[in-house]
Amino acid sequence: xxxxxxxxxxxxxxxxxxxxxxxxxxxLEKYARSRGGLVAILEEIQSKxxxxxxxALRTVSERTGRSLVDIYGVAAFYRFFSLKPKGKHLxxxxxxxxxxxxxAQEVVxxxxxxxxxxxxxxxEDREFTLETVNCLGACALGPVVVIDxxxxxxxxxxxVKQLLDQGRKGLDKLDIEKDERIFPVDVRCPHCxxxxxxxxxxxxxxxxxxxxxxxDHKQGWIRMSSLYGSYNVCxxxxxxxxxxxxxxxxxxxxxxxxxxxxSECEAPMMPMPVDGGGRIKICTRRGCKNRMLDxx
Amino acid sequence: MKRMGENGYVKQSFVQDTETLxxxxxxxxxxxxxxxxxxxxxxxxxxxxCAGTACHASGSxxxxxxxxxxILEKRLADKVALRxxxxxxxxxxxxxxxxxPQQAFYVQVGLGDVPxxxxxLLSDKYVEDLLYRDPATGEKYYSRDDIPFFKHQQRSILGxxxxxxxxxxxxxxxxxxxxxxxxxxxxxxxxxxxQQVKRSGLRGRGGAGFPTGLKWEMLAKQSGDQGKFLxxxxxxxxxxxxxxxSVLEGNPHSIIEGMIIGAYGTRAxxxxxxxxxxxxxxxxxxxxxxxxxxxxxxxxxxxxGTGFSFDIxxxxxxxxxxxxxxxxxxxxxxxxxxxxxxxxxxxxxKGVDGKPTVINNVETWAxxxxxxKSGADKFATVGTENNTGTKIFSLVGKIKNTGxxxxxxxxxxxxxxxxIGGGASGKAELKAVQTGGPSGGCIPANMFDVSVDYESLAxxxxxxxxxxxIVMDENTCMVDIARYFMNFLKNESCGKCFxxxxxxxxxxxxxxxxxxGKGTLEHLDLLKELAEVVKxxxxxxxxxxxxxxxxxxxxxxxxxxxxxxxxxxxPAGVCKALITYSINENCVGCxxxxxxxxxGAITGEKKQRHxxxxxxxxxxxxxxxxxxxxxxxxx
Numbered sequence: 001x002x003x004x005x006x007x008x009x010x011x012x013x014x015x016x017x018x019x020x021x022x023x024x025x026x027x028l029e030k031y032a033r034s035r036g037g038l039v040a041i042l043e044e045i046q047s048k049x050x051x052x053x054x055x056a057l058r059t060v061s062e063r064t065g066r067s068l069v070d071i072y073g074v075a076a077f078y079r080f081f082s083l084k085p086k087g088k089h090l091x092x093x094x095x096x097x098x099x100x101x102x103x104a105q106e107v108v109x110x111x112x113x114x115x116x117x118x119x120x121x122x123x124e125d126r127e128f129t130l131e132t133v134n135c136l137g138a139c140a141l142g143p144v145v146v147i148d149x150x151x152x153x154x155x156x157x158x159x160v161k162q163l164l165d166q167g168r169k170g171l172d173k174l175d176i177e178k179d180e181r182i183f184p185v186d187v188r189c190p191h192c193x194x195x196x197x198x199x200x201x202x203x204x205x206x207x208x209x210x211x212x213x214x215x216d217h218k219q220g221w222i223r224m225s226s227l228y229g230s231y232n233v234c235x236x237x238x239x240x241x242x243x244x245x246x247x248x249x250x251x252x253x254x255x256x257x258x259x260x261x262x263s264e265c266e267a268p269m270m271p272m273p274v275d276g277g278g279r280i281k282i283c284t285r286r287g288c289k290n291r292m293l294d295x296x
Numbered sequence: 297m298k299r300m301g302e303n304g305y306v307k308q309s310f311v312q313d314t315e316t317l318x319x320x321x322x323x324x325x326x327x328x329x330x331x332x333x334x335x336x337x338x339x340x341x342x343x344x345x346c347a348g349t350a351c352h353a354s355g356s357x358x359x360x361x362x363x364x365x366x367i368l369e370k371r372l373a374d375k376v377a378l379r380x381x382x383x384x385x386x387x388x389x390x391x392x393x394x395x396x397p398q399q400a401f402y403v404q405v406g407l408g409d410v411p412x413x414x415x416x417l418l419s420d421k422y423v424e425d426l427l428y429r430d431p432a433t434g435e436k437y438y439s440r441d442d443i444p445f446f447k448h449q450q451r452s453i454l455g456x457x458x459x460x461x462x463x464x465x466x467x468x469x470x471x472x473x474x475x476x477x478x479x480x481x482x483x484x485x486x487x488x489x490x491q492q493v494k495r496s497g498l499r500g501r502g503g504a505g506f507p508t509g510l511k512w513e514m515l516a517k518q519s520g521d522q523g524k525f526l527x528x529x530x531x532x533x534x535x536x537x538x539x540x541x542s543v544l545e546g547n548p549h550s551i552i553e554g555m556i557i558g559a560y561g562t563r564a565x566x567x568x569x570x571x572x573x574x575x576x577x578x579x580x581x582x583x584x585x586x587x588x589x590x591x592x593x594x595x596x597x598x599x600x601g602t603g604f605s606f607d608i609x610x611x612x613x614x615x616x617x618x619x620x621x622x623x624x625x626x627x628x629x630x631x632x633x634x635x636x637x638x639x640x641x642x643x644x645x646k647g648v649d650g651k652p653t654v655i656n657n658v659e660t661w662a663x664x665x666x667x668x669k670s671g672a673d674k675f676a677t678v679g680t681e682n683n684t685g686t687k688i689f690s691l692v693g694k695i696k697n698t699g700x701x702x703x704x705x706x707x708x709x710x711x712x713x714x715x716i717g718g719g720a721s722g723k724a725e726l727k728a729v730q731t732g733g734p735s736g737g738c739i740p741a742n743m744f745d746v747s748v749d750y751e752s753l754a755x756x757x758x759x760x761x762x763x764x765x766i767v768m769d770e771n772t773c774m775v776d777i778a779r780y781f782m783n784f785l786k787n788e789s790c791g792k793c794f795x796x797x798x799x800x801x802x803x804x805x806x807x808x809x810x811x812x813g814k815g816t817l818e819h820l821d822l823l824k825e826l827a828e829v830v831k832x833x834x835x836x837x838x839x840x841x842x843x844x845x846x847x848x849x850x851x852x853x854x855x856x857x858x859x860x861x862x863x864x865x866x867p868a869g870v871c872k873a874l875i876t877y878s879i880n881e882n883c884v885g886c887x888x889x890x891x892x893x894x895x896g897a898i899t900g901e902k903k904q905r906h907x908x909x910x911x912x913x914x915x916x917x918x919x920x921x922x923x924x925x926x927x928x929x930x931x
Contacts, residue, residue, distance in 0.1 A: 037631020039612075039613075040611070074632065077616060078614035078616050079615030079616060081614060097692075097693070097766045098536040101693045134615075134617065134784065135574070138350045141354065141390075152353070157917060158922050181407070183361075183368075228364075259316075261587070263584045275368070276373060277374065278373055295367055
């Protein structure tokens with residue numbers, strides 16, 4: 001099914017990263033009653049660690065009662081799973097038919113040459129993993145390359161070096177000063193309609209948005225960047241990653257209710273009116289970047 | 297606040313708190329629709345922007361942000377609206393902005409163009425220089441519907457994508473979504489549903505074309521004591537095809553509605569959508585849509601107070617082409633390796649968890665609400681007698697207008713390629729169209745008059761498949777294409793049947809030899825023999841059709857094979873071992889190629905014709921891709 005990338009390489013199998021068996025147990029618990037069984041469990045482990053660590057597979061085997069070889073069989077069957085850790089960045093070249101007839105093979109070769117590896121491998125410095133995929137379904141724009149989740153269309157051989165450079169620098173980084181797609185929004189309390197803007201506290205070069213947050217019987221202030229597209233915040237008390245907090249209006253002291261749930265993490269989403277028309281919904285989980293700006 | 301089921305509940309919740317609204321009867325659904333319909337203002341100026349995967353890749357998300365920024369800054373929210381949608385089909389032109397009610401179609405829009413477009417829309421004018429122009433004639437189009445790419449289509453399914461934001465269930469309901477449930481639930485006649493689907497003549501859009509109504513009838517007859525399953529196959533594995541991705545991303549509720557109707561008709565108890573993980577946006581939109589439908593009371597226990605219960609879960613594939621095959625897909629849903637098994641028993645007898653199961657493709661499900669909206673008889677008038685309805689194709693490759701096209705069945709390949717696709721993308725002439733993915737075949741240019749229906753395509757040695765249509769020109773080598781597909785198939789063969797596991801590998805090796813100039817004429821006989829054996833002795837659809845790429849290229853392009861073998865020459869200039877690079881008199885001596893050559897094989901002074909050293913050249917094509925004056929020849 002899958003080519004040599006899946007062959008068990010014992011040297012690489014032991015993770016440098018500590019695998020917390022509690023995390024694995026939580027994943028097992030989550031999928032105990034849902035469809036998809038083992039495949040879904042392995043998918044989540046793969047997404048969390050970037051590969052399937054042996055310790056994790058052993059825990060899965062112990063808990064599900066399926067033999068390790070059985071689990072290995074499933075892991076080796078599907079292309080998505082990897083038994084080796086991947087690099088910091090993932091470059092993926094589409095080899096669908098539409099991309100193929102437009103020269104995707106040459107693009108792969110150029111990536112291989114630039115990185116000094118073949119498709120399926122990771123560079124020695126663990127910076128890049130190069131993969132190919134059967135089809136990403138963006139066929140009108142072929143050849144297509146995806147680096148760390150960012151799509152690039154009509155890629156030619158001569159563009160490859162530049163893409164790698166961009167990837168190394170980090171494609172998720174935003175240049176707040178130069179990027180015109182980032183802009184300030186003034187958010188108001190849905191109850192008293194007073195602005196959260198705080199001219200005295202500057203984040204990203206703009207007045208921040210101030211509110212209070214409550215968690216674990218503790219209250220404190222939070223100041224968020226007013227830029228739509230920036231996730232910078234300052235808080236009085238440290239909010240642990242993944243914790244859900246409730247927001248309280250600093251003017252009228254009422255709690256801002258979550259009305260819908262986040263499509264990414266299931267935490268409540270908090271809607272607030274935006275100056276100029278419309279409303280913004282913010283996920284209340286620390287670390288979740290889900291924000292939706294609706295114009296009404 | 298009024299409680300569920302009370303008079304005025306829907307209206308009051310709609311005004312106060314739409315997010316907690318839950319419908320408890322068919323009448324409440326009707327009420328919700330009429331409220332939503334009143335709030336629809338079709339004359340309000342509106343920007344429609346696609347944020348599907350392809351447009352996203354072209355930068356549409358940046359455009360959307362700038363539109364929001366501009367509307368907020370200028371306080372225009374009352375005057376102009378924004379709708380973010382799924383795929384419209386013309387992916388090559390992204391990112392684009394469609395305006396309503398004008399229907400102006402601005403293509404390949406840049407961030408700086410947004411203010412001009414908004415202002416023009418507000419004063420009912422046009423930004424002339426951004427309107428779509430026909431690349432051949434230069435003709436400018438003021439209305440999207442006049443553009444040849446759209447004009448010759450019949451977009452029953454895709455046409456809805458531009459009307460709704462896929463993450464808003466109210467958009468779908470306002471456009472008549474879920475309205476079919478009103479009729480279906482009030483009739484209380486499961487058999488009527490199955491008969492309507494049979495009357496419509498709908499055939500499975502996944503490739504084989506099995507009559508959907510017949511499949512449903514078989515499921516309906518199965519005992520449902522232990523539960524029955526409906527599966528939506530969204531494991532769109534054919535490379536070069538993305539119809540299902542666009543429907544799932546752009547209109548997930550149509551699939552859910554189709555499955556609810558199907559469940560009511562067949563008395564299925566559980567639904568599953570099996571979607572491939574290469575489509576993250578489709579997964580996301582589907583998850584949101586399922587949640588919304590559950591919260592509104594359209595899925596789950598006692599749907600709309602009818603006593604009928606049905607829910608849908610999502611299972612994400614992990615990247616295996618063979619999982620598109622029914623029995624492999626079932627095993628994958630069960631969390632096992634996706635190896636097919638012998639049929640019978642058929643899935644309709646023993647499917648998921650050993651229970652009766654019907655599997656239909658995404659596009660098939662999307663057709664179900666349409667059948668009931670228009671009526672089965674009217675649906676059957678589209679297309680030809682045994683091939684009713686429309687079919688979406690992914691028209692890609694060496695074609696001018698690439699994208700998704702939806703046409704009535706029975707139209708010719710020529711109409712699709714020339715009237716809609718606009719013909720060849722480059723100077724080279726078109727040679728063939730490949731349909732049906734790795735299981736399909738090639739249709740040569742002199743047979744473009746063939747009608748696109750299940751039977752006619754099979755007659756010429758190809759298949760309808762799920763709808764991939766890859767256009768090839770004189771620069772595409774047919775030996776290379778056969779080799780490409782065979783490489784794909786040998787990697788994706790699950791290995792259960794010996795003939796498929798080894799046969800695809802051997803066919804690949806022979807094709808590889810031919811493309812490397814090591815082929816003999818005896819190889820061709822061996823290829824044919826192998827192809828027939830693999831076809832006859834394998835168990836599942838993947839193996840039985842694995843020979844098609846070889847057989848169909850051999851059937852129509854034997855000359856190309858022979859040229860590779862006897863003259864050691866690749867006429868398309870693709871097979872590396874058989875070509876040489878040289879520089880012709882067009883060369884202006886710019887040294888661009890010298891700078892990119894990884895082997896230092898090119899020499900030459902500035903402003904003088906350069907030379908390639910054939911001994912050093914690795915035929916990587918880097919020089920050709922940077923040359924601006926077409927001075928690099930491949931022979």
